[in-house]
Amino acid sequence: MDALRLLLILFLIPASAAVDSGDKVSFDVYYESLCPYCSNLIVNYLYKLFDSDLISITDFKLVPYGNAKIRPNGTITCQHGPNECLLNTVEACAIDVWPDVKVYFPFVYCVESLVYHHNYTHWDTCFEKLGLDASPVADCYSGERGRELELKYAAETNALDPPHRYVPWVVVDGQPLYDDYRDFISYICKAYKGTDPPSACTESSVGGIWKVKMNTIQSLYGQETVMSKLFRAGQAIVSWLQGNKIVDWF
Structure with a gap:
């Protein structure tokens, strides 16, 4: 990470x-x-x-x-x-x-x-x-x-x-x-x-923060790239980890 x-x-x-x-x-x-x-x-x-x-x-x-x-x-x-x-x-x-x-x-x-x-x-x-x-x-x-x-x-x-x-x-x-x-x-x-x-002051949820990341990636590299797929997978993993109270650093 x-x-x-x-x-x-x-x-x-x-x-x-x-x-x-x-x-x-x-x-x-x-x-x-x-x-x-x-x-x-x-x-x-x-x-x-x-x-x-x-x-x-x-x-x-x-x-x-x-x-x-x-x-x-x-x-x-x-x-x-x-x-x-x-x-x-x-x-x-x-x-x-x-x-x-x-x-x-x-x-x-x-x-x-x-x-x-x-x-x-x-x-x-x-x-x-x-x-x-x-x-x-x-x-x-x-x-x-x-x-x-x-x-x-x-x-x-x-x-x-x-x-x-x-x-x-x-x-x-x-x-x-x-x-x-x-x-x-x-x-x-x-x-x-x-x-x-x-x-960062208006997006309060984990989903909102990841949306900011995804928008930035897509604006630089297009709609579907290795990086965007990677961050989409990361979003799912982090959401699962937080939902299960395993990590709290995002």
Whole structure:
């Protein structure tokens, strides 16, 4: 299912009408790369931003720092060890090098999906998988720019009011969602004050969400394709799983 979601993020982000920047809802996710709850949020929930045009009404920000600490000598230590500090910096550099959310989020998603499946040591394969040049990110995380970014994220995280208690720490329009962070869509929709709400705010059922996906696929590839058949089968499977209370992540 992760591969299908990544395809959805890469190819099926719908074009949408411009939204006045004053109407956009700030949506900030403070996390750390090797936190299992964080990777679960990114892999199984955040992709929903791209299922429809919800991303068009959000100022989306990922802050990869979490519970890290700055020692008196200036070095940064991370909750899950040096590998987490490395991946925090790698993801920070990806966001800095590719500021377009349609580029950096698939990369972060790819890395975190490997974390989710306990295979994070192969994180560098995400460059090839996504057709991205690794050089600028490598130069960043191995140089001074990577440290500058982590110090910036440290300052942003430490300035949170109220302070973060754990990660992931999800904030919508300045208000933390606490343990209700998985329901971020409803909070974004509620906070949106624009006149043209996106389909994610008007489609409340599983069938409605799948209808949005199918419409997007058919508009790009025609009425009957392998992808449309695949998503039709997926719709039936997910509906059955939810009906039997086996999964709840769609």
